[in-house]
Amino acid sequence: MRPDPENISGKDYWDKVADNISGYYLIPKLADYKSREYISLIERWGLINRKSVLVTDLYEAANGNVGIYSHLDNVSQRLTVIDISPKLCLNAKENLKPLNIKTDVISADVRQIPLADRSADLIISPSTFDHFPEIGQALSECYRILKPDGRLVLALNSADNPLFKLGVRLAERFKKHEYQTDYFYSVRRATTLLKQAGFAVGRSTAIMHIPIGLTTLIENFDRCNNPVTGRINGMMISACRQWGRLGGKMKLFTGWWIVLEGIKR
Numbered sequence: 001m002r003p004d005p006e007n008i009s010g011k012d013y014w015d016k017v018a019d020n021i022s023g024y025y026l027i028p029k030l031a032d033y034k035s036r037e038y039i040s041l042i043e044r045w046g047l048i049n050r051k052s053v054l055v056t057d058l059y060e061a062a063n064g065n066v067g068i069y070s071h072l073d074n075v076s077q078r079l080t081v082i083d084i085s086p087k088l089c090l091n092a093k094e095n096l097k098p099l100n101i102k103t104d105v106i107s108a109d110v111r112q113i114p115l116a117d118r119s120a121d122l123i124i125s126p127s128t129f130d131h132f133p134e135i136g137q138a139l140s141e142c143y144r145i146l147k148p149d150g151r152l153v154l155a156l157n158s159a160d161n162p163l164f165k166l167g168v169r170l171a172e173r174f175k176k177h178e179y180q181t182d183y184f185y186s187v188r189r190a191t192t193l194l195k196q197a198g199f200a201v202g203r204s205t206a207i208m209h210i211p212i213g214l215t216t217l218i219e220n221f222d223r224c225n226n227p228v229t230g231r232i233n234g235m236m237i238s239a240c241r242q243w244g245r246l247g248g249k250m251k252l253f254t255g256w257w258i259v260l261e262g263i264k265r
Contacts, residue, residue, distance in 0.1 A: 009133075017085070024064060031060075034060075037244065038068045039067065039068060047153065052120045054145065055081040058081050062092040064095050066096060080103065110141065120145050131181075147264070152262035153261060156184075158252070187252060206252045209244045209254045214240075
C-alpha cells in the first residue's frame with residue numbers, strides 16, 4: 001500500500017478531487033454499463049421495492065452518471081445518499097434536480113452516519129469502503145442502521161481479479177488520475193469482515209467484466225465517433241455483460257468489483 005500523505009479518506013481530499021475533475025473516467029457507454037450492472041444485480045437478487053434505501057456515495061451522480069439513482073427513486077419510497085464531500089454533494093444535486101430525482105442528500109462520513117438505528121431497508125455501497133482502512137467501522141454503521149432482515153449490497157475493488165489492480169495502476173499513471181486507490185478485497189476477506197460486523201453473508205458475485213486493455217480499445221473506438229466503431233463497441237460491451245451473467249466462480253477472476261450481500265438477522 002502506498003503512503004497516504006493527503007488523508008485520502010477525508011473531506012478535504014474529496015473536495016479537492018471534486019475541484020480537479022476534468023471529466024468522468026468512463027465514457028458514456030461504459031458508464032451506462034456500470035449503472036446497468038448494479039441495477040440488474042439488485043433485480044436478480046430480489047432487492048427492488050425496498051421502502052427506505054441508502055446509497056453510500058455520490059461520486060457517480062456528481063459526474064453525471066445518474067442511472068442507478070433514477071432507478072432507485074422509481075422503486076423505493078425514500079432514497080437517501082451520503083457523501084463525505086460537500087462539493088460532490090452539490091454537484092450531484094445539480095445533476096439530479098433536472099431529472100426530478102427525489103433524494104435526501106447528506107454530507108457525512110460513512111464511518112459515522114447521521115441516521116437513526118434501524119432506519120433503512122437496503123444499503124448500496126458502490127465501491128465506497130475501499131477508500132479507507134476503517135472498513136470495519138463503516139460496516140458496523142451499516143449494521144446499526146439496517147432494519148432486521150435489511151440488506152447491504154457491498155461492492156469493493158477486486159483482489160480476486162489478478163489483473164485489475166495492475167489496470168488501475170496503469171490508468172492512474174497514463175490516464176485521468178481522479179483519485180488514489182489503495183484497497184482491494186477478495187470475496188473471502190470481505191466475507192470475514194461482514195461476519196465480524198454482525199452480518200450473515202448471502203450471495204456474492206463480480207461485476208464490470210472488461211479485460212485489461214479492452215477499455216482503452218473501446219475508448220479509442222469511441223473517439224472515432226462513427227457508426228461502425230459504435231456497433232463494434234456495443235458488441236464488445238454486450239459480450240462482457242453476457243459473460244458477467246454466467247454462473248460459476250470463474251467470473252470472479254474478470255470482474256472489476258466484487259459484490260457481496262450482507263444480511264442483518
